[in-house]
Amino acid sequence: MPGNPYLPLDVRVEKVTVENDAKDLKTFDLSFVDASARTAFEFIPGQFGFLSIIGTGEAPFGIASAPSEEFIKYTVKRVGGFTTALHELEPGTVIGMRGPWGNSYPLDLMQGKDVVIVSGGFSFTTLRSTIVHLLDPKRRPQFGKITCVYGARSAGELLYKDEIKAWESSSDIDLHLCVDKLGSDPWPRTEGLVPNVLKQVAPSSKNAIALVCGPPIMIRFTHPVLEALGFRPDDVFLSLENRMKCGIGKCGHCNLGSKYVCKDGPVFSYSQLRGLPAEY
Amino acid sequence: MTQRVITADGLAKLVTEWAKKGAVYAPVKAGSKDWTEFRRVTSLKETDFSRVNTKQSAKGLLFPQREVMLRFKDGKSEEPAAPEEQVILGIRPCDAAAIAFQAKFFTGQGQTDPYFKARLDRTTFIGFACNTPAETCFCTAVGGSPSGTRGLDLLLTDIGGKYLAEPVTDKGAALIADMPDPAIGDLERKLAEKCAEQMPQAIDTAALKRRLDSGFEHPVWDELNLACVNCGACTFLCPTCHCFDVTDEERKGRGARIRVWDSCQFCIYSQHASGHNPRQTARSRYRNRVMDKFKYTVDMVGELSCVGCGRCIIECPAGIDVRETVEVLTRQLPEAAEKK
Structure with missing residues (x-):
């Protein structure tokens, strides 16, 4: 069947990186077995793909690499049979x-515009893709100030440690890392939950867009903070992750009312979400 | 296109001919059971058109309950062979309209589902108009008709031992090109109209949609689902329901990636890998189903996803009647949007 969207393409695991102390987060760098497929695989930060192991199954994950990077990168938390x-x-x-x-x-x-990025836990993946994309020296001048608040339970749970350490000292991005509870590790230095740290950082909402991705509880407490900072619902974008089986709007699973997270999302503006059932 | 009259013998000959070229599916009495179901036949003698409708709709002939997406052996996978040509004989107008809805969904809306499309392209739909409705039929209430032609290539109407054949597509016209011209009397024309007269009045589905648009949080949903046991029978029997799960079956290096019908009435259907579930309650799942039928698909593809076949009413173990649900919603939901 020509162009069968359910047909996985062969990719080779080039590198596996253990991301956290709990060792349940791993990043996979993938290359296409048919090198020409890489050129055809055009994506934009925020999109997702399905990984497939024949005989075991498949599941969707946000793409963590930027379009310009050679390998396609996914960071996966071990939670069930397929991710194991x-x-x-x-x-x-x-x-x-x-x-x-x-x-x-x-x-x-x-x-x-200014860009404010808010992320908690291992949802940072597609936002890493976005940051790498925005920080590309050719592209960086097209955007205003880039502020990012990224938090995790503990220092050991923060993703892409080498990269975010480099970004901390970069003048291209104002990165605020935080952890729920400070440990013995001298890094990072900020203790606090993401919404509270965002409140302290208080990025300007003037001519700014906010991108939010995190667990439902973080999303719930982040929005009032953004609202208080003056962000309009049209300027706040959330990336959602509902259960899905097809990725192309056929299997039904991921609907939010009349919209499918897979096809109409996964990124929705807050004003769009206000008009949809909060079933995410 | 020219209508023809086909005698019972003429139809019998056609069925035998078609069966030589491909598969013919038609309603057949299910053994000692008191119902009919679509089965592969090689002659008209095997068929049984005495019931208004089959136990299950014909949707499984285009969207099988279990369908192989990929086969694999020793790490290599391949797509299944193309499906064979098939004729679906005796499909009722409601079920044909439901397949037309599914076709809009599976072949439009962005990506095309190649499995559904391959079957659709190889299927000929020969419908049977309904002369007498069942108690649970309400196609006329949701925009259908007992002699509706949507989704069909050819519509047959039983006019007492012979059939009035009305081509809907060129494909349908070609099937009966060799048949004699009819002498259609007024009496025959009126059969379908008479059937429609016995059926429920149209409901104002546009007004219902407007009520549902603002009715998501309304307390009416607290009681509607109380009898529901979340068995999912309504969704499996529904000819428009299209949800599926994808899973791998593997043993000793061989197996298949398959898709199977799934149901939004099941708790796990919407459950995230983290355990979080956006539709944790039976109430929210029941609401999703009703909303999908009468609002969501209207927003998505511009039409209701209820064709009035009545199967969910017949088979619901809790006696839930979608006509009553619609009536309660129409009565209790305010038409004006309640702004927060």
């Missing part, structure tokens, strides 16, 4: 991938 099988993969193994699916963060709308 992924975690057992050794470099060199060939698995399947299909996508990219979904819309993306509103890069066009962000042009010429």
Whole structure:
């Protein structure tokens, strides 16, 4: 069947990185077995793909790499049968991938504006993609100030540690890292929950767009803070993750009222979400 | 297109001919059971058109309850072979309209589902108009008709031992091109109209939609689902329900990626990997189903996803009647939007 959207393409696991102390978060760098497929795999930060292991199953994950990077990167938390099988993969193994699916963060709308990025836990993946994309020296001048508040339970749970340490000292991005409880580790230095830290950082809402991705509880407490800072519902974008099976708006699972997270999202503006059932 | 009359013998010959070229599916009495179901036949003798409708709709002939998406062996996977040509004979207008709805959904709305499309492209739909409605039929209330032609290639109406054949598509016209011209009397024309007269009045689905638009949080939902046991029978029997799960079946290196019908009435359907579930309560799942039928699909593809076949009413173990649900919602939900 030509162009079968359910057919995974072969990708090779190039590198596996353990991201956290709990060792339940791993990043997989993937390359296409058919190198020409990489050129055809055009995506925008915020989109997602399905990883597939024949005989085990498949599941959707946000793409953590930026479009300009050679490998397609996914960071996966081990929670069930399929993700456990992924975690057992050794470099060199060939698995399947299909996508990219979904819309993306509103890069066009962000042009010429300040960007505020708010993230908690391991949802930082597609926002890493976004930050790498925005910080590209060719692209960076197209955006105003970039502020990011990113938090996790503890220092050991923060993703992409080498990169975020580098970003902390970069003048291109104002990065605020925080943890729920300070440990013996001298890094990072801020204790507090993401919404509270965001309140202290208090980025300007003037000519600014906010991108939010995190667990439902973080989302719930972040919005009032953004609202108090003057962000309009049209200028706040959330990336959602509902259960899904197809990625292309057929299987029904991920609906929010009349919209599908897979096809109409996963990124929605807060004003869009206010008109939809809060079933996410 | 020219209508023809087909005698019972003529239809019998056609069925035998079609069966030589591909698969013919038609309602057949289900053994000793008191119902009919679509089965593969090779002659008209095997069929049984005495029931208004089959136990299950014909949707499984285009969207099988279990369908192989990929087969694999020793790490290599391949797509299944193309489906064979098939004729669905004796499908009722409600079920044909439901497949037309599914076609809009599976082949439009962005990506095309290649499995559904491959079957659709190889299917000929020969409908049977209804001369007598069942107690649970309400196609006329939701925009359908006992002699509706949507989704069909050819519509047959039983006019007493012979059939009036009305082509809907060129494909349908070609099927009966060799049949004699009819002498259609007024009596025959009126059969379908008579059936429609016995059926429920149209409901104002546009007004219902407006009520549902602002009725998501209304307390009416607290009671509507109380009898529901979340068995999902309504969704499996519904000819428009299209939800599926995808899963791998594997044994000793061989197996298949399959899709199977799924139901929004099941708790796990919307449950995230983290355990969080956006539709944790039976109330929210029941609301989702009703909203989907009468609002969500109207927003998505511009039409209701209820064709009035009545199967969910017949088979619900808790006796829930969607006509009553619609009536309660129309009565209790305010039409004006309640702004927060």
